[in-house]
Every structure is written in C-alpha cells, then in structure tokens.
Amino acid sequence: MSPVISATVKPLAAMAVAIGLLAIGLAALGANPAVTLTALLSGAFGDWLAVADTLLKATPLVFTGLSVSLAFSGSIWNIGAEGQLLFGALAATACGIHLARWSHVAAISAVLGAGAIAGALAGALCGWLRTRFSVNEVISTIMLNFIALQAVSWAVHGPLMEPSHSYPISQKLPAAACMHWFFPPSRLNCGLLLAIGLAPACYFWLYRTNSGFELRAVGRNPRATAFFGIAAGPITVVAMALSGGLAGLGGAVQVCAITQRLFERFSPGWGYEAIAVALVARLNPLAVVPSALFFGALDNGAQVIQRTQGVSPVLVQAAQGLIIFVLLAFDTPILARGRSATLPHHKQPADA
C-alpha cells in the first residue's frame, strides 16, 4: 500500500470498525442500532443548524488537535492542551472584561493575543523544564492541567466573579470583545475560519521551514541531530510554546465567540479529545480539520440521541476511544503485515 493511501484508508477503516462496534453496543443495550445511528447522523448533519452546531463543536478540537499534532511530530508528548486551553481562556477573560472602550478589532486581537500568549507560556514552561531539568513533559503537562483547572475555579470564585457575587462565573465580556455571529440563531463566527486557516500554516511550518524540519528530525533521531549540531533544547521550547499557543488561542476563541464568559467546567475535555483527533489525523495538520469535524459530529450527535433516543452519550465516547484502539491495532505487526514489511527494513532499537 502506498503511504498516502494507507494514511487515509486506515483512519477511515478505524472509524468504520468503531461505528460497527458502537452499533453492536447499542444492540446489546436494547436500542435499535439503525434508528439510533440515523438519529446520530441527522443530529450532526440533519439541518443547517445541526451542521452549524457540529462546526462549532469541531472548532476547539481543531485548535487543540493542531496543538497536539505539532508537539507529537517532534516526539514531545504534550498531554497539556487541556490546561493550556484553560489558561488561554482565563487570560482572554481577564483581559477582555476591561476592554469595553476599545474598538472591536483591537479588543478581539488583544483577547486572542492574551489567550495565545498564556497558552504559549504554559507550554514553554514544560518545554523548558524538560530541556533544563529533564522533567518528563507528560508529567509536567498533566500537572499543569490540574493547576489550570484550579486556577479557573479560583478566578471565577474570586477576582473574576460576576458583580452580584452569586454565581461562580465571570462577568460577561463587553460587546467590543465578543465575536460577531454571522447567521443567528446559529453562533457561527470567525473562530472556525481562523482554525481552518491555521491548519495549513502549521503544516507549512512543520514541513516547509528549517525549524519545523529540525523539530521532526530531533523527534525521530535525537542522536543524529545532536551529531549534526541541531540543539534539541531550543527547538523543544519553541515547539511547546507554539503548541501551547494554539491551545490557548482555542480557549480564547471559545470565550469571545461562544460563551462570552468563563466558568468552572469550561472545557468538556477538548484537550484530551485532541489527542484522539491528532492521532486519527496521523499528526498531519491538514488532516486535523476533517478529523476534528468527525469528532465534533460525534459529540453533537451524541447529545441529540441522548435527548431523542435516551441513549447515554457515554456510549459514543466509548466509540471514540475504540477508534484509537482500532487504529493502533492496524499498526501492530500482526495486522499490518500482509504483503509489506513488518519492520521498517532496518529497524532501530525500540528506544533509540
């Protein structure tokens, strides 16, 4: 199989298998799989409002999916898109509520900038910890996720709490700092366009620039890059800053385009779902957009079938997890074998 074909066929096949398993699960629970899956589909794409909702659900996943695929491309295991997104949302809110007098464009730019910078700092911190003190980034980014969660909680109970002090939510952003909704009642906005525009930008950076090349090279063979004088430290920090910045930007967009305020449980887990999005996209930024759309559609459809069919959305989440398992299974030697080579010809030791 040519690499391009296998890169598209495998994720599609994984999705198909996972949906098949979902159908079996539905049947086992006594629901009619055909009816439920049709409901799921029409919930996600049934009318234009449903489509708009799917797009809106996909938007944060595009940001975080890009964030994850960027870091993972350099074998930097950033599990912290969730926390970086929350830091971004927090900074965006803290900044946005003070910008009532600013012009629309300036206020939006400032809000988005604040979110991106906050996320980038959170990411860069973990990159620096890994470079300077060999702190495993998996651990540091997960820890920061919890810190971010607590920081948001503290902020909406404290400094950012709405003026009446009765609900743990922030004050509403002033109109100047809120994104325009194109087609009310849908909440479609520029955020999605920004996300879609960033995908080719990330691809360009990763596959067309020297620093993107260095990141991928360091990720694949750090001994070779060290021999040829590519320092792993700086590129790790830069990549983590970019990765965190993308997630933070996603948080800021969510605040100023959709929720217009900050509250506890702000993210349903976009930063974690992003790992699935990025893996299904095979870490290719361009493929992150359709992958995020697929997951967004599942999320959206899951809510609809809960309302109309009484099927728990947990089942759909399980199906999302299954996709990853199936995809990994496709990559194991047993299934991948077939006609082509099991080992990438001259394989390196597993940990080299």
Added chain:
Amino acid sequence: MQNLLEACAITKHFGATVALDAVDFSARAGEIHALLGQNGAGKTTLMNILAGHLRPDLGTVTLDGVAIKTASPQTALRAGIAAVHQSPMLFEHLSAVENLALGGFVRRGLALNEVAERAGAMARSLSFPVQLPPKNLTGLSLAQRMRLEILRALSFQPRVLMLDEPTGLLAPGELSGFLDLLRALRNRGCAVVFITHKLAEAMAVADRITMLRAGRVVDQTSPPQTTIEQLAALMLGNAVELARPKKSHRRGAEVLRLEGLSLEVDGVALVDEVSLRLHAGEILAIAGVDGNGQRELAEILACSRRPTSGQILLHGQPAGARAMGQIAVVPQNRDQEGLIPGMELWENLLLSPALRRQMQTAGVQRRSAAIALCSVLLKRFSIRARSPRQKAADLSGGHRQRLMIARALASRPAVLVAHDLTRGLDVSAAAEVSRIVREFADQGGAAIMISTDLDEVFGLGDRIAVISRGRLFEVPTANLTIERVGLLMAGVGQHR
C-alpha cells in the same frame, strides 16, 4: 550432507523493486556458508526473511524439512535461527547485562547476576572478549556493541546463526580471533551464515560461498575452487578496475590545525592532547582499534561535542560554530548518528548544517532545490533508489553509506572527516569512493580518514597516524610498515 535450513524459490518485492528473485539458499550443520554480493544485491533481505523479520512474497523456508509457516522473529528464534544485524539493535538505555537478559539466557526467575555469569562463561568458552559496562551503552564502541549483539544471539543456543557484516569494525588483530569464533561454532555443529564484503575473509573461513547479484543467485562455489579475483568478477558481473587511486604529494596551505585537543569524561581522557596540522591536498589516515577515542574525536570535529581543552584552527582562525559548515563529518554509526532512517533521502541531506543553510531562504526550505540536488547526488554516487522521496530506511546498508558520503561532499567542505569511510561498501564501491576522496584532495580539500582497516589506511593515506587510548601518534614515513602501525595500534612502543 543434510540441509538444516532450506529456502526455496524465495521472491520478495518492495513496490517496484525486486529485492529477491526465486532465490534458493541452504545452511548445513557444521558449515560456514558465506553469502556475498554487491550493495543492494539482497543479502540483508534474505537474512531478514530467514530470521522471520520479513515475509517472502513467494517461496518457502524449511528447517529440518519442516516448513516454517507463520514466520516471525519469535518462531525463528524458538526454532533455533538467530541473526546478528548489520547495525546493532540494542537497547541504549539498558545496561549490557540487561540487554543480554533480553536474549536467550533468561529462564524463569534468572537473576541479572546469573545472566552476567552465564554470559561471561559463554564468552570465555569461546574466547570471545565482551565488555559489560554496568550502566547504559553510551560509552561502548560500535565494535563492542557488535560483540554484545553476537553474544546475545549466541545466548539462544542457535542451530543456525546468521551474521550480517559483522567484521566491518574489527581491527586486524581482532579479525583472526573472530574468524576463530566462527570456526569454533562450526565445530560445535552450528550452521553459520556469514555475510561480508571482504572477499578474503570469505576465502579464509567459508566452506561454501553463495553469490547474489541483483536478487538472483549467480553462483555457488567453495574456496579451493575459486579465487578472490574470480569472486570479484562474479560479483560485479564484469571485470572492474579495483586499483587504488594514486597518491599525490602536492601540498597546499595549512587548512586545519588541532592544538592539544582533550576530552575528559569522569576523569578519563577519551581524547588526550591531540595535535595535528593538515594541509590542502592531504589525506591523513588515522588507524586504531575501535573505541580508542576515534568517535569522540569525530564528534569534536563535527562541533557536536566541546573539548575539555585545546582548540581547532581553521585556515589559521579559531573555529567557532561557523566551522560546522566547513568541516563535513561522516559518522561511524550510520543508522543511529548518520541518518534518520524514517525520513526521506532529500531530508537526510539537510542534516548537514551547510546544506541546510544553502537550501533555504529566510528559514523556509528550498524544497525543490534540495530534491533536485538529491537526484544529482543519487546519480553521481550510484545510489540505488527509486526517487529522492524514498525513505532512507529503504536503502540497503551500502547505499545508505553512499548517501552519507554524498552528503558530506555535496557541501564542498574545506575538511572532510570520515569515520569508517567504506564500511558496508562492496569492493567496487569502496574503490570508487576512495577515488572520489582522492579527487576531493587533489582539488584542494583536506581529509581525515579514521579507520580500523589497515589496507584502507595504507591505500588512501598520504600521512598515517595511529590513535590509541585517545593519543595520536603520527608515524613518520621513514619507518612506515604495516607491522609498525599494527604494533602501535596494539599499544606497543608508544612514546612521544
């Protein structure tokens, strides 16, 4: 004699490439079977199929007359087929003993110290010295890694042992010991399959020789019935000029000067006060047993490691980071340090700092220029690849070596440093590369060739030095004999 392992009509395609075309091969107990052939002939592919790493498109493998159906490395090992790979496959972060514990010593509940004991006993019984460093493998030379991998393969008590170019790194003194090891294994009834490019080794040790060319068996013979010249002609398909290039003694201005370079790690001087001067047009060959500071010296020259003291002068100027583009280094460890097997050929070219700088504008890669350059190099260095977009891992070992050499010369460096320049190259490619390096020197380049192979050292070097325990001794041309260099390599008669 009965065939122990038999492969029948093995065919293997990789996309459009035919790696093996209906190949028959067999191994008999108590026999050393040498597998020879040009770079890309299919030797490694055949070994990988026999060892269960690859599945053939067509053909069968039988052991003791029983077909091996579901080939996998595990079933092959369980059946008694062990392989030693072209580039060692070891776990870097584990200790040597832990690496061995992942081999065949482990029965249920065997402690690490018992593994070490058994490994030591096995090594001693075969008079095969192996170092077992306690922590990880970082400081181990490539030759020692190869020995470790061989010991791990032996730990499975294999009935068939296949070795893919195990001798490329051995010094002349070590070679005879290694060939004795093969003989000892044969005498114990093991079937030994031995892949090498050094025809003399095959002639010395093999009972049977199979020659592959372009994926087909072209001949089967045995040493008394053939000669090295016949083998070379058979291998290449025609008579080829294998003569070494002529030396020249034109000497230009001084290009490189090393002043008291030292590298100390944990109180041990890995490189010890190395000083030398190198002029344009000169090739300095540095001989030495692997693991005497060669790798560290190459790393310092590649600017990837800072010396503890001393300095490098390039054209009389202290060489800073800028020197990196001027000194091109071919590292010894091809797959771990020289290339990124999972990346495309043209991308591998861009590992060179000089090329990366040339092939960019404002940080954006000039992709089509790099791909075009890669195409040119593939042709000029006869690298067998379908396109510059192929992965480096898809090339055969010798062709990957050529890619590294091509990359080093493509940046038009002032100094070329090559560590084991011709490792893994077949005889004609080795001659071709030697000629190219000579040409490079004749056009005003300066070159340092680090090698364990005395033929190469004497064939290519205008000046010859020996490195031993990190110290460099230049051997004056007046008393230059192979014996003297051999003694110096062994650490005898060193004085400054």
